[in-house]
Amino acid sequence: MQQLRTQILFFFLFLTASSTVFSQNVDIKLLRNLHLDRNQNLDSSFEVVTNSAVPVSIAAPVLMYSIGLIKKDSTLKHKAIFIGEAFLVNAFITKALKVAVDRDRPFDTYSDIDPVVSSTGKSFPSGHTSIAFSTATSLSMAYPKWYVIVPSFLWASSVGYSRMHLGVHYPSDVAAGALIGAGSAFATFKINKWLNKKKYKKIEGVK
Template identity: 65%
Template sequence: MKNKGNVFKASYLTVFLFFATFLNAQNIDINILRDINVNRNKNLDPTFKFITNIAVPFSVATPIIIYSVGLIKKDSTIKKQAIFIGETFLVSAFITTALKHTIKRERPFNTYSDIDKATSAPGYSFPSGHTSSAFATATSLSMAYPKWYVIAPSFVWASAVGYSRMHLGVHYPTDVFAGAIIGSGSAYITYKANKWLNRKRSKKDR
């Protein structure tokens, strides 16, 4: 009985610590967002709206343009790189959509009245789809073309997309952070999956 009592006490303590940590993290999350959104320079709103609005179209257009170049040049390597970038975008979109509909986190402007919604944002908040798309493109593009003049602008752009989502009041910092991890992770998963499939094909051809 004494052991059972200790187990219950440990369970209650674990649950209490979990909720205390969660609430504290939520407080930090909204406080950072308030610093970014409520105190923002509204003159920059049009710039960040533009950055936000081009995020997904740019992510979709990038593999299409690269594949077109591969077709024109009749270069199979370029076409493979384009397919890899496109696959990464799709993997990222799938994971992001699945998480959004599983977690169902409300947008910050729906929960906190002082958060100023400066752009349209339907659906759920976690994770940030714009950020995951941007980081999926930036990471896969950098892996396909590992040159500093590709890597640096790609990640500056992806980071600007993530920041724009907070500036415009439609995502928490944790939404953006998760989106960046999912986008970058999708590139790694896709790369590893392609490597594994290529290895299997080469074994069959022997």
């Protein structure tokens, strides 16, 4: 458990360091290049992509668990629970950081950033991105096959890009969201592994 705590601590130290790499000037310059010079014909497509983050992330574990119930497949149900747990862990961490960092949205600070979609709440980190990467990472860990990993991360990356294309997040918000999402899934996996090991030790009578 101590090793897990150390890994989580290093993860958040890395997250903090990575977010400071982007100075505000670099951040807004990158966003302007992506948002102001975007192909506006793709706005509706990226709006669909960005709106898919929450429904897909909720539907994936619910659908998997439902199929597991119907087929009486305990392995599938356990994988569904893991993906759902990663989603909840990620949501808690993301919400806590939004409150702690308290960063305004780019369109609240810069008048030339005109968002394509409405977004409320604070900017750092990107919640849509963190949710998508949490789902992509947990799915990839549950099913470590290229035909799961590649589409999952392509979708998650598209969600992250869409947040900048639509003008509602800085690049550093998206980068942090991706790290938090992937880290949440990894931490959830490690915690489950540790808890299961403790459970089996108790069952076997091993101290």
